[in-house]
Amino acid sequence: MAVLVFAEHDNKQLKSETHKLVNAASKLADDVTILVAGEGCAAVADEAAKISGVSKVLLADNPVYANQLAENIGDLVTELAENYTHIIAAATTTGKNFMPRVAALLDVAQISDIIAVESEDTFVRPIYAGNAIATVQSSDTKKVITVRASAFDAAEEGGSASVEALDTVKVSDKSAFVSAELTKSERPELTAAEVIISGGRGMQNGENFKLLEGIADKLGAAIGASRAAVDAGFVPNDMQVGQTGKIVAPQLYIAVGISGAIQHLAGMKDSKIIVAINKDEEAPIFQVADYGLVGDLFDVLPELEAAL
Amino acid sequence: MKILVPVKRAIDYNVKVRVKADNSAVDLTNTKMSINPFCEIAVEEAVRLKEKGIASEIVVVSVGDKACQEQIRTALALGADRGLQIDTSDVLDSLQIAKLLTKVVEEEQPQLVILGKQSIDSDNNQTGQMMAALTGMPQGTFASVVDIDGDKVKVTREIDGGLQTVELNLPAVVTTDLRLNEPRYATLPNIMKAKRKPIDVKSANDFGVTLTSNVKTLKVEAPAQRKGGIKVADVAELVEKLKTEAKVI
Numbered sequence: 001m002a003v004l005v006f007a008e009h010d011n012k013q014l015k016s017e018t019h020k021l022v023n024a025a026s027k028l029a030d031d032v033t034i035l036v037a038g039e040g041c042a043a044v045a046d047e048a049a050k051i052s053g054v055s056k057v058l059l060a061d062n063p064v065y066a067n068q069l070a071e072n073i074g075d076l077v078t079e080l081a082e083n084y085t086h087i088i089a090a091a092t093t094t095g096k097n098f099m100p101r102v103a104a105l106l107d108v109a110q111i112s113d114i115i116a117v118e119s120e121d122t123f124v125r126p127i128y129a130g131n132a133i134a135t136v137q138s139s140d141t142k143k144v145i146t147v148r149a150s151a152f153d154a155a156e157e158g159g160s161a162s163v164e165a166l167d168t169v170k171v172s173d174k175s176a177f178v179s180a181e182l183t184k185s186e187r188p189e190l191t192a193a194e195v196i197i198s199g200g201r202g203m204q205n206g207e208n209f210k211l212l213e214g215i216a217d218k219l220g221a222a223i224g225a226s227r228a229a230v231d232a233g234f235v236p237n238d239m240q241v242g243q244t245g246k247i248v249a250p251q252l253y254i255a256v257g258i259s260g261a262i263q264h265l266a267g268m269k270d271s272k273i274i275v276a277i278n279k280d281e282e283a284p285i286f287q288v289a290d291y292g293l294v295g296d297l298f299d300v301l302p303e304l305e306a307a308l
Numbered sequence: 309m310k311i312l313v314p315v316k317r318a319i320d321y322n323v324k325v326r327v328k329a330d331n332s333a334v335d336l337t338n339t340k341m342s343i344n345p346f347c348e349i350a351v352e353e354a355v356r357l358k359e360k361g362i363a364s365e366i367v368v369v370s371v372g373d374k375a376c377q378e379q380i381r382t383a384l385a386l387g388a389d390r391g392l393q394i395d396t397s398d399v400l401d402s403l404q405i406a407k408l409l410t411k412v413v414e415e416e417q418p419q420l421v422i423l424g425k426q427s428i429d430s431d432n433n434q435t436g437q438m439m440a441a442l443t444g445m446p447q448g449t450f451a452s453v454v455d456i457d458g459d460k461v462k463v464t465r466e467i468d469g470g471l472q473t474v475e476l477n478l479p480a481v482v483t484t485d486l487r488l489n490e491p492r493y494a495t496l497p498n499i500m501k502a503k504r505k506p507i508d509v510k511s512a513n514d515f516g517v518t519l520t521s522n523v524k525t526l527k528v529e530a531p532a533q534r535k536g537g538i539k540v541a542d543v544a545e546l547v548e549k550l551k552t553e554a555k556v557i
Contacts, residue, residue: 092468093450094467096450097437097450099437100437101447103434104439105441108522109401109403110434110438112433113433122526125431126431127430127431128428128429128431129431131325132327133529137524138522138523139522139523139524172446175446175475176474178462178474180469182470195556219557246468252556272554272556275546281539288536290538292537292539292540293542295542307543308547308557
């Protein structure tokens with residue numbers, strides 16, 4: 001048994017998902033290799049080498065991998081797959097993009113978005129937007145798996161794996177990177193944050209999301225939103241928490257002016273502690289909240305900021 | 309150009325999901341079924357490209373038993389030109405579906421394949437990418453903008469950190485995200501017209517694709533229910549509870 005873990009990073013820094021992937025991988029085998037593919041990402045490989053439980057880091061540092069294009073990354077991982085029984089990546093937009101290509105090229109099924117490892121061939125994954133939980137067993141010779149990182153604890157630091165540079169260059173002439181518009185924020189990313197404060201339709205407009213910022217600053221929190229708030233145009237889609245947005249599981253989730261539609265709950269119900277602030281005491285969000293506060297958010301938020 | 313739109317029959321997104329008592333699967337008896345929402349967005353995008361004069365023909369394909377003709381008809385009512393049902397009663401994996409679609413691509417030679425990024429039942433998010441790999445076409449997944457320019461297509465993709473734009477040579481595969489468009493409602497005259505549009509039926513067995521899956525579902529359970537907690541009277545009590553009881557701040 002040997003696992004290849006695909007590292008999540010932005011060419012500069014390793015993302016915390018990778019630590020969680022390593023933890024998931026360690027449940028599959030003792031031999032865990034991390035692949036860092038990108039451009040100018042040697043520092044990322046050094047970071048990855050420090051994760052406890054990692055035996056080797058492969059570094060594919062080449063401009064063709066800079067933007068994680070699915071065609072190039074998919075071919076690289078497919079070639080490397082020969083030496084491994086399991087290939088795992090995070091179920092992020094990067095992992096979701098190239099991993100099915102790897103599975104198809106290896107002629108095996110992909111197991112998507114697992115939340116638990118039962119054994120080396122049996123995995124647990126949510127279906128129907130988390131309204132049902134399936135346990136599936138794969139008899140494929142190689143298992144290609146994407147992992148819901150938020151469902152796993154992070155592996156500790158403290159390793160000292162070797163870094164091996166690869167000179168494999170896989171490049172498709174059919175697809176090219178044009179541009180990226182990345183949301184700039186000083187705050188932690190939603191999927192990595194320990195604390196999240198999210199606003200819903202009750203925020204009334206995008207301007208009012210500023211009311212969440214002071215609280216987020218004090219708690220070191222990321223700011224999220226419900227689909228209703230995104231659809232209403234208050235905030236951009238990358239802030240969306242829910243079935244069709246990001247799936248999060250922070251220590252503390254504060255839902256402000258969010259009614260608690262199934263679509264939203266699917267994205268945050270695994271949070272450790274949920275706080276709901278809503279003026280409608282019948283709102284379904286209170287059925288899942290550990291602490292509910294019935295009140296007008298425009299009164300409550302300034303008070304909360306002052307109290308922290 | 310010809311556009312191929314694969315669509316899936318799935319549980320209607322408004323239906324509450326129930327797990328069968330024997331934990332074998334989700335109970336779909338007498339459940340309202342619809343065209344998977346992401347697939348509907350794919351059909352709409354194809355129709356818009358036809359209205360702009362970019363697409364000349366839209367072929368809709370669905371893999372499943374006779375019932376999926378209902379979803380093909382829905383797509384025809386929205387503006388697709390003809391349908392293809394690949395008949396099978398087996399429940400297939402994304403990989404088998406992708407292999408069947410690859411055969412359809414070989415036959416139909418579309419310039420663009422648009423399909424939903426995932427279905428809301430199995431939540432796999434695989435078919436488009438697998439098909440792209442098997443056909444050798446480039447892929448633009450999770451699209452929020454699709455812009456055809458000569459023999460290339462620019463696709464703006466919704467990624468975790470924001471947006472990414474890629475340029476692909478045609479023919480290409482595009483998978484749709486929610487914000488790509490808002491699908492129209494089929495009008496009654498178009499629903500009537502769709503009844504006369506042709507739907508071809510082919511047996512899945514005739515495609516020379518092995519239709520067995522290597523993934524077995526051992527059980528399907530309802531998720532653990534979260535219990536509601538308490539209501540706090542004011543902000544002071546909330547902060548106090550978070551500090552001393554929950555110990556999260």
